[in-house]
Amino acid sequence: MKIFHSKQIPEIDAYTIKNEPVASIDLMERASLKLCEWLIERYHQEQSFKIFVGPGNNGGDGLALARLLSEANFQVEVYLVKITRHLSADCQMNLDRLKIQNSSSISEISSLVDLPIFSKGTIVIDALFGSGLSRPLDDLVKDIVKTINDADVEVISIDIPSGLFGEDNSSNDLNNCVHADYTLSFEFPKLSFLFPENAECVGIWETLPIGLHPAVIEEMESPYQLIDENYIRSLLKTRLRFSHKGTYGHGLLISGSYGKMGAAILASKACLRSGIGLLSTHIPRLGYDILQTAVPESMVSIDRSDIIFTEYPNLENFDAIGIGPGIDIKCNSIRALEELLEECDKPLVLDADALNIIGANQEMKKYLPKGTILTPHIKEFERLFGECKGPFDRNEKQRNFSKKQSVVMVLKGAFTAITDENGRCYFNPTGNPGMATAGSGDVLTGIILSLLAQGYSSLHAALVGVFIHGLAGDLAADEYGEDALIASDIISFLPQAWKRIKS
Numbered sequence: 001m002k003i004f005h006s007k008q009i010p011e012i013d014a015y016t017i018k019n020e021p022v023a024s025i026d027l028m029e030r031a032s033l034k035l036c037e038w039l040i041e042r043y044h045q046e047q048s049f050k051i052f053v054g055p056g057n058n059g060g061d062g063l064a065l066a067r068l069l070s071e072a073n074f075q076v077e078v079y080l081v082k083i084t085r086h087l088s089a090d091c092q093m094n095l096d097r098l099k100i101q102n103s104s105s106i107s108e109i110s111s112l113v114d115l116p117i118f119s120k121g122t123i124v125i126d127a128l129f130g131s132g133l134s135r136p137l138d139d140l141v142k143d144i145v146k147t148i149n150d151a152d153v154e155v156i157s158i159d160i161p162s163g164l165f166g167e168d169n170s171s172n173d174l175n176n177c178v179h180a181d182y183t184l185s186f187e188f189p190k191l192s193f194l195f196p197e198n199a200e201c202v203g204i205w206e207t208l209p210i211g212l213h214p215a216v217i218e219e220m221e222s223p224y225q226l227i228d229e230n231y232i233r234s235l236l237k238t239r240l241r242f243s244h245k246g247t248y249g250h251g252l253l254i255s256g257s258y259g260k261m262g263a264a265i266l267a268s269k270a271c272l273r274s275g276i277g278l279l280s281t282h283i284p285r286l287g288y289d290i291l292q293t294a295v296p297e298s299m300v301s302i303d304r305s306d307i308i309f310t311e312y313p314n315l316e317n318f319d320a321i322g323i324g325p326g327i328d329i330k331c332n333s334i335r336a337l338e339e340l341l342e343e344c345d346k347p348l349v350l351d352a353d354a355l356n357i358i359g360a361n362q363e364m365k366k367y368l369p370k371g372t373i374l375t376p377h378i379k380e381f382e383r384l385f386g387e388c389k390g391p392f393d394r395n396e397k398q399r400n401f402s403k404k405q406s407v408v409m410v411l412k413g414a415f416t417a418i419t420d421e422n423g424r425c426y427f428n429p430t431g432n433p434g435m436a437t438a439g440s441g442d443v444l445t446g447i448i449l450s451l452l453a454q455g456y457s458s459l460h461a462a463l464v465g466v467f468i469h470g471l472a473g474d475l476a477a478d479e480y481g482e483d484a485l486i487a488s489d490i491i492s493f494l495p496q497a498w499k500r501i502k503s
């Protein structure tokens with residue numbers, strides 16, 4: 001699913017209105033019907049709604065919704081926030097229709113004293129501002145928003161929490177934006193919903209289809225998209241009847257150090273559970289027995305050091321290389337990584353301490369071979385690129401670096417963002433908070449290495465790897481719950497995850 005900039009939404013609307021064709025007031029009615037259906041499915045008629053309405057089309061949606069909920073016998077009170085005398089045409093039309101219906105109360109709010117008492121159990125619908133917001137909220141609206149946020153009520157925002165911008169909120173104080181429990185957005189999510197910093201405002205978000213014209217959605221360009229299972233399926237390779245282990249590549253995983261051999265075990269197992277033909281795991285000497293016992297399917301390449309990574313085997317023997325989980329950041333490891341980056345012409349994935357080493361030795365960035373995959377979490381990202389002004393700025397930096405250096409970057413977290421050499425950004429929907437646990441990143445590195453060795457392009461290895469990793473985590477959470485989930489469980493559910501997307 002493409003994710004469009006708020007400025008593109010009116011163009012998509014206008015195209016739909018002209019070419020479907022449909023009157024703009026009827027498109028608003030369609031959107032409000034979807035909102036009403038969503039609410040009717042979840043709430044019963046004893047619950048009352050307080051709808052806060054602004055002057056634009058977001059307010060228009062709120063007014064149309066008030067009429068539809070009243071028609072369905074819900075108790076509705078409407079609060080029209082008077083910040084301007086002028087309402088948008090469709091907002092005015094829906095206000096007139098609501099007045100004609102004459103079944104809900106309509107009050108005007110021109111100062112805080114006009115605000116109602118919020119009794120417990122009330123549901124607040126936030127239809128103050130939508131994607132047309134062009135500057136932070138003015139004082140009156142800010143105070144109304146604060147009062148709503150402080151009240152012990154459930155809040156549902158229409159399209160976007162009022163006060164929040166669809167993209168960049170770096171100059172915005174999130175305390176002045178509605179903190180919704182649910183955000184119901186039309187057709188597409190906004191970019192800002194995918195950033196962890198905005199979660200307190202957005203709550204749980206859903207998209208409601210409102211029949212925007214498919215031709216304009218297809219044609220209009222956007223660098224952002226949310227991937228889904230069908231898209232991932234379209235990228236998968238099939239295993240051949242007459243194939244042998246050589247067909248699926250030989251991977252080299254450089255991982256582990258004294259006290260961190262678990263990282264090497266997790267990454268190796270995940271790699272082998274994702275279809276690779278042969279795996280060699282390069283580890284310091286002390287890890288020999290540990291790895292041979294824990295992962296008998298992997299061959300072992302031994303470093304001359306007992307405790308850290310200081311050298312690597314001949315790269316010619318391998319189809320892809322993964323380096324980082326648990327390698328530590330000692331001086332000899334830095335030198336070895338530097339050499340590897342300069343020499344390596346094989347597909348490469350860098351994670352964890354490999355990224356921290358580069359973060360501490362910035363000149364190494366320029367040696368990253370084209371097509372390399374980097375998999376930082378936010379902290380590792382900031383070690384690489386410095387502090388960011390906010391999530392939008394971070395995403396811009398990620399896209400720009402991918403483009404400039406022709407590398408694939410995987411910024412991990414909820415809605416992991418994957419950027420490619422064209423500056424495109426793909427967000428991943430799978431995964432859950434249970435995966436915020438030691439070692440889950442190591443599992444991802446193993447999966448991605450496996451896919452690189454099997455001949456997937458860097459971008460496809462990152463996309464498929466991140467999706468399947470999150471899917472296995474979701475299946476594991478279904479079985480064990482999020483709290484008990486450990487990284488090994490993600491590996492245990494890789495077989496089910498692969499079966500599901502290969503079926």
Ligand SMILES: NC(=O)C1=CN([C@@H]2O[C@H](COP(=O)(O)OP(=O)(O)OC[C@H]3O[C@@H](n4cnc5c(N)ncnc54)[C@H](O)[C@@H]3O)[C@@H](O)[C@H]2O)[C@@H](O)CC1
Nearest residue numbers: 028056057058059129130131132133134135136137159186
């Ligand atoms: N395709 C879609 O997504 C559809 C969207 N619709 C609704 O239309 C909304 C967008 O409507 P609008 O473009 O009218 O935008 P808004 O309803 O967000 O209102 C913007 C209006 O407020 C003014 N304004 C902006 N920032 C302000 C501020 N800080 N203080 C005071 N005034 C401010 C603007 O000049 C403009 O007049 C969407 O969010 C959605 O709710 C639906 O009605 C139909 C289809």
Ligand SMILES: Nc1ncnc2c1ncn2[C@@H]1O[C@H](COP(=O)(O)OP(=O)(O)O)[C@@H](O)[C@H]1O
Nearest residue numbers: 412413414431432433435436438439440441442
């Ligand atoms: N709240 C969450 N929702 C979805 N996925 C998550 C969440 N928290 C963590 N993950 C996933 O778990 C993995 C954690 O990786 P990382 O932070 O490197 O862990 P570690 O260093 O312990 O291996 C990433 O792939 C990330 O996307």
Ligand SMILES: [K+]
Nearest residue numbers: 126129160162
């Ligand atoms: K809103």
